[in-house]
Amino acid sequence: MAENVYKHSKHLFTKENEPIVFFLRPCTDKSKINPLVEYGGGKVLSKFVTGAIKLAQDGDYVSSGDYISTKYVLDCVKNNHLLDTEKYKMKRQGSKKFSVDNAEELSNVSDDLSPSSSVYIEAKDVKGRTKYTDEEDVAMLSYIVTEHRQNAVHGNQLYKDMHVLKVNLGRGKFMY
Numbered sequence: 001m002a003e004n005v006y007k008h009s010k011h012l013f014t015k016e017n018e019p020i021v022f023f024l025r026p027c028t029d030k031s032k033i034n035p036l037v038e039y040g041g042g043k044v045l046s047k048f049v050t051g052a053i054k055l056a057q058d059g060d061y062v063s064s065g066d067y068i069s070t071k072y073v074l075d076c077v078k079n080n081h082l083l084d085t086e087k088y089k090m091k092r093q094g095s096k097k098f099s100v101d102n103a104e105e106l107s108n109v110s111d112d113l114s115p116s117s118s119v120y121i122e123a124k125d126v127k128g129r130t131k132y133t134d135e136e137d138v139a140m141l142s143y144i145v146t147e148h149r150q151n152a153v154h155g156n157q158l159y160k161d162m163h164v165l166k167v168n169l170g171r172g173k174f175m176y
Helices: 030-039 071-079 134-146 156-164
Strands: 021-024 043-045 053-056 067-069 096-099 104-107
Touching: 021 030, 030 043, 030 071, 067 071
Parallel strands: 021 043, 021 053, 053 067
Antiparallel strands: 096 104
């Protein structure tokens, strides 16, 4: 039989005989944290559920102050008891604001390596789809209603049909 490699309690990450649930974003620490928490009776999820403790790796960008450093789990295992999470709360690093019209991203994240508080990028570098204009929205919805396609709204095919009929006279947005 294999010798137990873990020294911490099998009930370390439980509260009132229920597993403590952690939400952990993909990171390099996940392969270390996951087995430690599970051996200690807890659960690590990749999707957030209400009540889960949000974990993030030190140095990760966090947009809210409710993330706890993954160091919390390591220190709990080292001390073999639950510690106060307040000492491990990660500081909010700021928020990013995008302005596609001006083709710039403004960030108030302070970074010792960054000499500037603003980073300028070209509009073509902005990831994701741009929003439809009100006129484009009206044109698409009108097409759906007039062609009785309410029950057949199936993304790409509907969009292709509208494109063929030149319903969306927008900026060349293609979903397919």
